[in-house]
Amino acid sequence: MKSHRKLSRALAERVGWDSGIGPFLLKKLPSKTGWSATLGSASVLLFITMFASGVFLAMYYNPSPDKAYDAVDYIMTKVPAGKILRGIHHWGASAMVIVVFLHMMSSFFAGSYKKPRELTWISGVVMLLIVLGLGFTGYLLPWDLKAYWATTVSTNIPKDIPIIGEFLSHLALGGDAISGSTLTRFYAVHAMLLPALLVAFVAFHIYLVRAHGIAEEEEGATAGDAGTERSEAPDQSSDERPYRFFPEHLWRSSIVFVAVFLILLGLSFWAHIPREEVAGTRVDNYLPRPEWYYMWLFQLLTLFPGRFEWVGSLIIPFTGVALLFALPFINRRGRLGATNRPLPLAIGSSVIVGIVYLTFMGFAGAKPYGETIRVADRELSRTEKRGLFLYADRQCAYCHQINGQGGHRVGPDLSNEVAKRRSADYLAKYIRDPKSVNSTSIMPKYDLPDADLHALADFILSLDATKSSSRIVTKAQALGQPQQP
Numbered sequence: 001m002k003s004h005r006k007l008s009r010a011l012a013e014r015v016g017w018d019s020g021i022g023p024f025l026l027k028k029l030p031s032k033t034g035w036s037a038t039l040g041s042a043s044v045l046l047f048i049t050m051f052a053s054g055v056f057l058a059m060y061y062n063p064s065p066d067k068a069y070d071a072v073d074y075i076m077t078k079v080p081a082g083k084i085l086r087g088i089h090h091w092g093a094s095a096m097v098i099v100v101f102l103h104m105m106s107s108f109f110a111g112s113y114k115k116p117r118e119l120t121w122i123s124g125v126v127m128l129l130i131v132l133g134l135g136f137t138g139y140l141l142p143w144d145l146k147a148y149w150a151t152t153v154s155t156n157i158p159k160d161i162p163i164i165g166e167f168l169s170h171l172a173l174g175g176d177a178i179s180g181s182t183l184t185r186f187y188a189v190h191a192m193l194l195p196a197l198l199v200a201f202v203a204f205h206i207y208l209v210r211a212h213g214i215a216e217e218e219e220g221a222t223a224g225d226a227g228t229e230r231s232e233a234p235d236q237s238s239d240e241r242p243y244r245f246f247p248e249h250l251w252r253s254s255i256v257f258v259a260v261f262l263i264l265l266g267l268s269f270w271a272h273i274p275r276e277e278v279a280g281t282r283v284d285n286y287l288p289r290p291e292w293y294y295m296w297l298f299q300l301l302t303l304f305p306g307r308f309e310w311v312g313s314l315i316i317p318f319t320g321v322a323l324l325f326a327l328p329f330i331n332r333r334g335r336l337g338a339t340n341r342p343l344p345l346a347i348g349s350s351v352i353v354g355i356v357y358l359t360f361m362g363f364a365g366a367k368p369y370g371e372t373i374r375v376a377d378r379e380l381s382r383t384e385k386r387g388l389f390l391y392a393d394r395q396c397a398y399c400h401q402i403n404g405q406g407g408h409r410v411g412p413d414l415s416n417e418v419a420k421r422r423s424a425d426y427l428a429k430y431i432r433d434p435k436s437v438n439s440t441s442i443m444p445k446y447d448l449p450d451a452d453l454h455a456l457a458d459f460i461l462s463l464d465a466t467k468s469s470s471r472i473v474t475k476a477q478a479l480g481q482p483q484q485p
């Protein structure tokens with residue numbers, strides 16, 4: 001018995017129990033610490049889960065364009081418990097975004113970013129961005145059509161940035177379009193760079209949380225003194241049970257985590273992970289869709305079609321992130337606690353409502369792209385009308401603009417084809433099989449009858465950006481003229 005105690009004493013000395021781990025684990029937290037404070041530790045536990053499942057997935061995954069897709073199939077069908085492993089990793093990504101977001105929201109509403117916790121908040125914002133980056137880079141790895149197109153659309157966005165835009169997009173893709181280099185890049189960033197950064201920031205964040213204590217609102221207290229260490233003071237209410245980090249808080253956090261984990265487990269058993277054909281498969285009329293937590297951004301883009309796309313794709317997101325970083329310096333005074341802060345409460349709630357609204361709109365399939373189409377300001381010929389119908393029906397506007405408007409800028413503006421001196425035959429050939437003209441093409445193939453291909457070509461050649469007169473027809477009008485050529 002005695003030697004046993006001696007050994008544990010010696011071990012405690014070796015690991016620095018008294019000066020480090022011990023006080024860290026057994027630290028008393030404010031007795032009012034609520035359940036919302038468990039979101040932080042629950043995020044860390046989730047991250048550990050993602051890390052562990054990711055390591056196992058990496059054992060079977062192969063980041064090359066001709067192997068990645070099959071590797072995922074192999075994991076799903078052959079690897080023991082592979083389906084569960086991938087399910088947990090797949091659904092866990094969403095859970096992580098949700099938990100981290102909720103954690104941030106509760107800090108926002110509680111006002112706990114105020115002095116002296118500015119850095120704690122800022123490191124939290126960085127971690128939110130890292131988690132979103134993990135989701136973004138991970139989305140490409142299954143290498144199916146969905147992954148391919150979502151990445152194509154999003155890596156086109158930086159092109160709106162003046163001067164360095166092309167360079168940034170090139171840097172992300174490792175070339176002009178998605179290829180094997182993109183896949184290895186995304187994999188390296190997803191599996192090495194971002195997790196390492198996240199670990200560093202988690203450590204820094206936890207250190208800061210400890211250094212400043214949990215923010216709590218006292219009667220009449222203001223931001224400056226609300227966070228002073230009260231737990232060190234002699235217990236006034238010694239009848240209350242102590243609330244320590246270990247075991248009380250960790251226990252509570254584990255309950256939250258286990259609840260989340262059980263949901264993930266359930267999903268990986270019973271929910272189907274959306275899976276499409278392998279990237280590069282040619283399909284007609286493909287509609288790119290992002291991961292759900294990016295849907296609101298995607299939807300935001302559609303509110304600023306054409307020339308003003310950069311407002312939705314760059315200005316709003318960048319301003320949003322800048323405001324998040326600046327928050328502790330903008331809103332310095334005033335009390336803590338959600339109920340004492342009507343203005344931040346109102347602003348925060350409106351932002352959340354906006355995001356939820358845009359997300360729903362995105363999923364409701366509202367597609368303002370191509371709702372209006374610019375055509376030449378004259379009576380269109382029969383084939384041009386047919387071409388207009390096909391343009392609307394096949395949703396070319398999903399990737400093309402006309403006169404800088406009405407579509408998403410994935411491909412070239414189609415009102416420049418006349419200036420580029422394209423012939424009708426060239427255009428027809430291009431639309432039927434883009435790869436036959438341009439081997440690096442990413443445009444889907446449209447296997448239409450010859451007459452239809454020429455109708456599209458005629459329509460495109462009727463557009464000419466150098467001629468100023470054009471009029472607008474709505475998609476409904478365009479679709480109301482489905483005469484056969």
Ligand code: HEC
Nearest residue numbers: 394396398399410411412427430431434440441442443456
């Ligand atoms: C998913 C995106 C996407 C869709 C949908 C799409 N395109 Fe394209 N298109 C592109 C891209 C990107 C290019 C540029 C080079 C390439 O092929 O990758 C392009 C190039 C073209 C070109 C060649 C321009 C030139 O001068 O070489 C034509 C013509 C064209 N598209 C017409 C159409 C038509 C008509 C439709 C609808 C039936 C359509 N596109 C649908 C992405 C798309």
